[in-house]
Amino acid sequence: MVPFQRARPPDLYDVARLAGVSHQTVSRVVNHHPHVRVSTRHKVMTAIAELGYRSNAAARTLVTRRSNTIGVITSAAPLWGPIGTLVALERAARDTGFGVNVAGMASIDPAVVDATLRRFVDQGVDGIVVVAPEAAVSHIAEPFVTDVPVVLVAAGAEPAVGVQIAAVDQEGGARAAVRHLVDLGHREIAHISGPEPWFDATARLRGWRRELSAHDLPAEVLLSGDWSSASGYAAGARLIRRGPVPTAVFVANDLMAIGVIKALRHGGLRVPQDVSVVGFDDMPGVDFLAPSLTTVRQDLDALGRLCIDMLTREPGSPTAAPTTVPAALVVRGSTAGPVRDAGWAARRPDGHTEPR
Numbered sequence: 557m558v559p560f561q562r563a564r565p566p567d568l569y570d571v572a573r574l575a576g577v578s579h580q581t582v583s584r585v586v587n588h589h590p591h592v593r594v595s596t597r598h599k600v601m602t603a604i605a606e607l608g609y610r611s612n613a614a615a616r617t618l619v620t621r622r623s624n625t626i627g628v629i630t631s632a633a634p635l636w637g638p639i640g641t642l643v644a645l646e647r648a649a650r651d652t653g654f655g656v657n658v659a660g661m662a663s664i665d666p667a668v669v670d671a672t673l674r675r676f677v678d679q680g681v682d683g684i685v686v687v688a689p690e691a692a693v694s695h696i697a698e699p700f701v702t703d704v705p706v707v708l709v710a711a712g713a714e715p716a717v718g719v720q721i722a723a724v725d726q727e728g729g730a731r732a733a734v735r736h737l738v739d740l741g742h743r744e745i746a747h748i749s750g751p752e753p754w755f756d757a758t759a760r761l762r763g764w765r766r767e768l769s770a771h772d773l774p775a776e777v778l779l780s781g782d783w784s785s786a787s788g789y790a791a792g793a794r795l796i797r798r799g800p801v802p803t804a805v806f807v808a809n810d811l812m813a814i815g816v817i818k819a820l821r822h823g824g825l826r827v828p829q830d831v832s833v834v835g836f837d838d839m840p841g842v843d844f845l846a847p848s849l850t851t852v853r854q855d856l857d858a859l860g861r862l863c864i865d866m867l868t869r870e871p872g873s874p875t876a877a878p879t880t881v882p883a884a885l886v887v888r889g890s891t892a893g894p895v896r897d898a899g900w901a902a903r904r905p906d907g908h909t910e911p912r
Contacts, residue, residue, distance in 0.1 A: 566607040575603040625655045626867060627676035629669060630687035635783055636810070636839050637756060637854070641687050641709060644860030652864050657681060677704060683867030685709060689754045707863045711759045711880075722863050722879050726756050729852040729883030730763025733806050733834045736850070736885055738771050741893045742804040742832065746777035748791045748816060750808040760808045760836060777802050781812045788815025796823040801831060803894035810835040810842050810851055817845075817890070828892035838886055847889030855881050 568586070572579040577596060584592050585600040592600075603609075626649050631638045646656045657679065659672045669686075676684055681704060688710040711723035737745050747764045750757030761778075768775045779794055781787030788807060792815060795801060801823075807813035813835030817827050825831050827847060835842065838853035858881045866879070 566609045568609075570607055571600065571603045571609050574607060575599045624653060625657050625679070625681045626864070627673075627679070627681040627684040628656055628658045628687065629672055629684070630658065630660055631689055635689075636837050638687050638689060640837075640854070640856045641859060644856040645685055645687075645863055646860075647857065648860035648864040651861075652868065654682065654864070654868075683707070685863050685867070688713065689756065705867050705869075707866050709859070709863065710755045712755050712762075720866050720879070722859060722866060723755075723881070724854045724856070724859055725880045725883050726759035727763035727766070729836060729854070729885070730760040730806070731767040732883070732885040733836065733850075733852050734764055734767035736887065737804040737806065737832060737834060737891065738767070738773065740804075740832065740891060742802075743773055743894075744777065744802040745773070745804045745806055746779070746795060746802040747775070748788060748795075748805060748807040748812055749778065749780045750783050750812070751780065757808055764806055781808075781815075783809055783811060785811045785815035785818075788812030789819045790815070792816035792819025793823070796820070796825070801825065803830075804832040804834070804891070806834045808836055810837045810839040810849060813849060813851070813890075814842075814845070817849075828890050829895070832891040832894070834891060843888060845890075850888045850891040851886055853884045853886050855884070 568579050568582050572582045575582065575596075577600060581592065581596060582600055585597050586604075626645070628642060628645055630642050642658065646658075649656050657676065659676075661668060661672075673684065683705045685707045686709065688708050705720070706718070707720045707722050709722050711726040713721055713723075734745060745764075745768065747761065749761045749764075752758055752761065765775045777795070777798075779791040781791050788811065791812065792805075795805070795816075796819065801820075805816060807816050813833055817833055820827055820831050820833070827833050833849070835849050835851040836854075838851045842849040842851055862879065862881060
């Protein structure tokens, strides 16, 4: 009996013959090279579909020393910022012809990050993005800058030599939030910050302080949370207990803002009639809260495109400017001028009855 022999799978040269083009042209199409005529690309893609051709990524990596893959290190915490950034990076990479290899970490341990970077380099990735919410990883990529380009997503970080920084303008977004409250007439604006080892939390806290200082207003009422709604609720309850309650609160993220609003309501206070609340992130769904949440929108899609552009820039080309994506204030129903009606004194849980 003649042993069964599997037919040879189609290769790049088979596609070239069927499409009537060179094998170099097929390679450019497969690798998403931008300078290919639309008609030629269509012929090649038609031949690929007809033959059932699949590119051999491993072989291509051995020959070209390129894998068309971006390595991404990010926090495994279920938080909107890191998750939204990862989704945006994957979308931007795919649009540019790259795949994404993700390493999610429950904690940013330097030894684990170091091992992950080494694994990415061994796999031949074309670049690495470190979504670094905490200061602990800001210098961790330094040994690898000579092997592959590295971009650190961290607002306000001091990078290692050779590491590029990309970020949303966290401080500018915070200042826009506080400026909005000042423009409405608020003169005492509290802040519920995130955990300060996080770059974003530190930058938003700095923005709150600097904008208040620019208007000669005090930055006195400061509490903190851990980004969760529960910690926002606890901070809101502390805000009520300490009294008197400020007329406005800038909260470092939307999840904590949701908790703050619930705490204020449980304390007998209305939003925005008694206390205005501004969040940060513009998470999906906050426009359906009652009231809808005024917040700061991070353009994470623009951040993802910026990171991929920085990684794929030709060596020796000038640094792209800017490397910071602006943040935009979105005004909704949770903010208003500090007008409190005659029933305010009766509702105030802190015992103060004087008008404000």
